[in-house]
Amino acid sequence: MHLEQPRGLIVASSTLSMRASAAPADRELILRGLKRCSLSQFSLWVAPWAVLLVFGLYAAFLCLARGLNQTNMDNRFAFGLWIFLDLTVIALGAGAFFTGFLLYILRITELRAVIQSAVVIGLVCYSGAMCALAVDVGQPLRFWYTFAYPNVHSMLTEVTFCITCYLCVLMIEYVPQLLKNRKLRQTTGALVFEFELHKVMAVFAGVGTFLSFFHQGSLGGLFGVLRGRPFAFRDGFAIWPSTFFLFVLSAAAVGPSFIALTSGLVEKVTGRRLVAARVYDKLGSISGRLLVFYVLLKSIDTLVWVNQTSPSHGFPAHRFYQWSPFGTWMLLAEIILCGLVPALILLRPDLRAKRVWLMSAAALACAGVALNRFVLTIQTLAVPTLAFDEFLSYWPSWQEFATFGAVIAFGVLVYSFSFRYLSLFPQERELEPLTNTREPGSHRS
Template identity: 70%
Template sequence: MDKPLILRGARRCSTKRFLTWLAPWAAMAVLGVLAIGLCLVKGLNQTNMDNRFAFGLWIFLDLAVIALGAGAFFTGFLLYILRRDELRAVINSAVVIGFICYSGAVLVLAVDVGQPLRAWFTFWHPNVHSMLTEVTFCITVYLTVLAIEYLPIVLRNRQLRKVPSFLVFEGELHKVMPVLAAVGTFLSFFHQGSLGGLYGVLQGRPFAFRDGFAIWPTTFFLFILSAIATGPAFVLLTTSIVSKVSGTRLVRHVVYELLAKVSGWLLIVYVGFKSVDTIVWLNQTAPRSGVNPSQFYAWQPFGSWVLVVEIVILGLVPALIFISPTRRRSLPWLVTASVLASLGVATNRLVMTIQTLALPTFKFEPFMTYWPSWQEVATFLFVIAYGVILYSLSFRYLRLFPQERELQKY
C-alpha cells in the first residue's frame, strides 16, 4: 500500500505487518499521552516525587538518553572532522537516534518542571553561573542542529526527492554538514559536561560534590568521557537490533569493529579517570565536607557493590571486550559489550541522580526511598514508544544505512 514511499531497493515487510508492529507501541504512546496530560493538568502531585526527592525517574531518564544520544554527535565528529569514512554507513541512523533521544529528553523536561510556560525565562533572564542554564542553552541549540541534520535524510525520500527544489535544498544542506557536525560537537561537549557539572557543583551534597579544574568539577569531564565512550556502542547496539528485527544486513562488520574499537579505548580512558576520581573523592573531597565516606554505601540497596558494578562490570569488562581484536570479530560479543556499556552509563546517571538525593545530609535523618508513580513510568514509556515509532518510520521510508542495498546482493 505504501510501496511508492518505501526505500528503493530495500526489503521491507508488508504494510499490514508494519502496522501490526507499530500497534503495541502506539498503545504505549497513548497511555503516555494520558499520563503527560494528567501531570500537566493536575500538576506534579501526580508523580511520587516530593520535597526530598525533587528529582526522580525523569531526570535519570533525561541524563541517560542524552548520554546514549551522544553517538549522534560523536559519529559525526569522527566522520566529518576526523574523516573516518567507514562511519558514513551509520551516520544517518545515529542522527535519527540522537534526535529521538534529545527530543524525548526535552519533552520529559517540559513535563518535569512545575511551570513549563516559563521555560523561556532561562533565555531571557539567564543565570550564567548555573550549569542548568548552560545545559538548557546547549540542548535547545543542539536539538535544532539535529533537526537540520535530520532534514536532508527526510528530503532524500523517494517521493520527496521528486520535487526539484527539495533536491537542491538537500544538496546545499549536505555541503554544510561538516559545519553542523563541528557545531554539534562543540555544543555536545559542553552540555554533556554540564550535565555532569550539575551534580559536581552541589557543595551541599557531599555524595555528588567533586573538586575540579577552574569552574568545572571532575564530573564535567567524566560525563563527557562516558557519553562519548558509550555513544558509539549504543549506535552499534541499535544497528544490530534493527538488523535483527528487520532481518536484513545493514552494515559491513568492519563498521561494527570500528565503533567497538572507538568505544573500547574511550571506555578504558573513562574507567581510568573514574577510578582516580573515585579514590580522590572518597579520601579527600568527601572527608573535607565533614562526611565519613563509608556512610555513602552503608544503606541498602546502594552498597559499595554499586561502585564495582558501575566501574568494573559495566565499564572495564565491556572495554576489554571491545579492545580485543579477536572478540571484536564476533557480533554476539560486541552486542553483549554494548549492552553492558550502555547499562554502565545509565547506572552512573542513576547513581548520580537517585543516590545523591536518597542519602541523608543530617545525621538524624533516614535514607530516603522513592518509587515512581505509574504516571512517571508511563511518561518514560512514551519516550520509548515515540522513539521506536519514529525510528521505524524512518527505517522504512528513509535511507538510514547506505550500505544496505549493496549488502543485499550477497
Template identity: 35%
Template sequence: MKIKLPKFTPWMAWIGGLVVVTAAGVAAGLMVFWKGLSLTNLTDMVPWGLWITIDLSSIAMSAGAFSLCAVVYLLGLKRYEAVARTATFIGLIGYTMAVLTLLLDIGRPDRFWHAMIYWNKHSLLWEVTMCVTFYLAVLALEAMPIFAGFGWLRSHWPKLSERMSRVHHYAPYLAIAGLALSMLHQSSLGALYGVLKARPLWYRPDISVLFIISAIAGGMALTVFASMLSARLTRHANVENSVLDRVSIIIGWVLVVYLYFRFWDALSMTYTYEPGRTEGLHLLTGGPLSFNFWIGEIFLGAVVPIILLLNKRTRALPLWRMLALALVVGGVVAYRWDTNLSGLFIILSYLPGEPAVTYTAYSPSLIEFLTGAGIIGYGLLAFSLEAIPVVGD
C-alpha cells in the first residue's frame, strides 16, 4: 500500500531548516541555563558580547513599528496602514527576541523581574527594562486586531475575536504611547554606553542620537524588505508598491542624516589625544574592527544603500531595492557590534601617572553562536508562519 506524501516544496525546506536551527538554539540555551555563563567566551574584561549585539539589534529592527504607526495614526497617512501592520508584527517578534536574549545574558534569569520591584531611577538599564516591558504590552495591543483576523480564532471564538478587533479604536493612543516609549529607550540603549565616564570612547552624547536614527532606518528597512519578500513568496500578500517606494525614499534620507551625524561624531574624536578614546577610535579606523567599520558600517551599511535607494532607477528594481534594504539592516547590526566591542577592548589603567592603555579581545563561543542563531531562527520562523499572511491582509 502506498501512502501519498505531500509534495516537498522550498517553503517546507525553509520552515524545516528554521525548526532545526531553533531547536539547536533551544538546546544550547538550556545548556546555558544549566551550566551557566562559563560556557561563553565572555570575561570580566568583555562582559557583553554577541548576545548584547543581538539584543540591541533586534530592538533596533523593531523601530519600524513606532515610526510607521506614528506616520499612520499621528500624521494621518492612512495608506501606510498595511505596512505599519507588518512593522508592528516585526516589532512584536523583535522585542520577544530581545527579551529571550536578555534572559540568557543575565547571570540570574530567575531574578529577571527584580527591575520591576527594585527601581533605580538613575539607571539607564532600569529605564530600558521598564520601557521594553511596557512597549511589549503596547505592541501586543497593537497586534491584537491582527490576531483577531486569524481564521481559526474567528471561527472558534467569534466573541473574543470581535473584542480583540475593537482594540483598533485605540490605535492613535497606542501610537502615542509607542512613540514616547520608543523614543525613550531606543536612545537610552545608546546612552547606556554614553554615560560611562570610565570608558572615554563611549563617554559622549552622540551615541544615543545615532542609536535612534539608525534604528529608525534599520527598522523601516526590515519592514519594507519583509513586505517585499512575502509579496514575492505568497500570492495574497499584496502591498501597494508605491507605498513601499515612498518608505524606501524616507529610509534613504534617514541614512543621509545618520551618516552626517556619524561623520561629525567620529571626526570630532580625531582632534587631540585623549587616553582610551583615541585608541578606541583607532580600533575602528585601523584595528581589528576596521573592516566592520569601513566596509560594514560606512560603505555597505550607509553609502551604497543611500545611492541605491535615492536613485529612482535602482529603487524601482525590486532586487536592487531589496539588496539595499538588507544592507541597511547589516549596517545597523555592524554598528551595534562595533560600538560595544570598541569600548570594551580598551582597558584604561587606573594607576597614577600617564594613563596606560592595554587591549583585550573577544570572539563568541560555539554555544553563544548556537543560541544566537536559535533566537534569530525563532524570529524568522514566527514571521514566516504568522506574519506573511498578515502582510496586506
C-alpha cells in the first residue's frame, strides 16, 4: 500500500481493502466476464439434487439387482411411469434438434442466444431417458441385441437406432462447449478443434434433425401401430401411422416453448438476464405457429379416428371415454386447454411480449405434450379391450418415482455445472456486463 493522496487513480481506504473478494473460490474455472454465485451458495443449490440422485440410484440399483418386482408395473401395465416420462422428456428435449435446425439450416440467427443451452437440455433429456430405459427393460445387458439382430419392421428398433445415434450427435455438439471452458481453452489444440468442429456443426445439426424426425415420429408410431389397441391404433401414410407425424410436429412445436421456459427459469434462479427479449419473442412465435398447425392436424386426426378408424375395428370411440377418470375431459384438456389456448396466446405479439403470458403459455404447451404422451402410454393400457376385461389402474412404487427423481436430478446437476463453468448464454456478457463500461461513443477525449 503506497497511496499518496495526490496520486489518485486508485484510492483505497485501508478498512475497505480488508473486505473479502467478491469472486467465488472456484473462479479459476469460471469464464471471464461471467458472474457466478459463491461456491458455498452453489453447493447449497447442488446438495439436495445430489441427495435425490443418490437416493434414486439406490432405487435403480434395487430394480437392477432384484428385478422389476420393485415396481408397481404388472402384466397389464407393462409400461408405467418411466415410459410415460421418457416420452415426455424426449419430446421436451426436441428443443435441441429443432433449435439446431432453425439456426444452422434455416439460419434464424437470433437463436444463437439459446443454442448452447438447448444442446445441454437435449443432452440431459436424452441421456436421462436412456438411463431410465436401461432400468426399465428386464435384461439391460442385452441392449446390443437390438443392434445385432434388429427387427427392422419394429418401431422400437427405429427408436433405438435413432435415439442412440442422436445421443452421440448431441454429445458431439456438446464437445465445443466443453472445450471452451476456462481450463481446456488454455490449450491451443482444444480451441482449434472447437473452431473446426464449429465450422461443420451444420452437418451435425442436419443429421440431428434427420434422426430426431424419425425417432420422435417412431415414438408416436410405437403406439399408432398397435392394431391390438384400438384406442391408440391409427391409419397413416406408408408404414407410418398418423401418430408418427403428430409426434414430430408436437415435439417441434413444444421444443422452443420448453427452451423459453427453461431459459426463463434459469434467469429466475440465477437472478441474471441471459436472453434478450427478442429471442423470447422469436421462440414464442415459432412455437405458437407450429402449435396451431399441430392442434389443427390433431383435431382432424381425432375426428378421423372417432368416425372411421376406431369403429372400423369394432370399437365405437366414445366407449373409451366411459372409464373414469379418463373421460372426454382428457381429450378436451389436451387439445383445447393445452393446445389451442397456448397457441393463441403465443400468436399474439402483445401477449407474448409479457413474460408472465409467455411463460404460462409455454408451460401449458409443455403440459399438453406431456398429457398427450400420458394418454398414449397410460390410458392406452388402462382401457380394456376384451368384453370380460376390466378397467385397471396403477400407481407407481417409490422405486419408480425415485429412479425418475434421479433422472431429473442428473439433468439439473449437469445443467447447473454446465451453466456455472461454461457459457450457455452468449448474450449474458452483454445483458449483464461485469462493469458498467460506458458506451464507447459517449467518450470525450
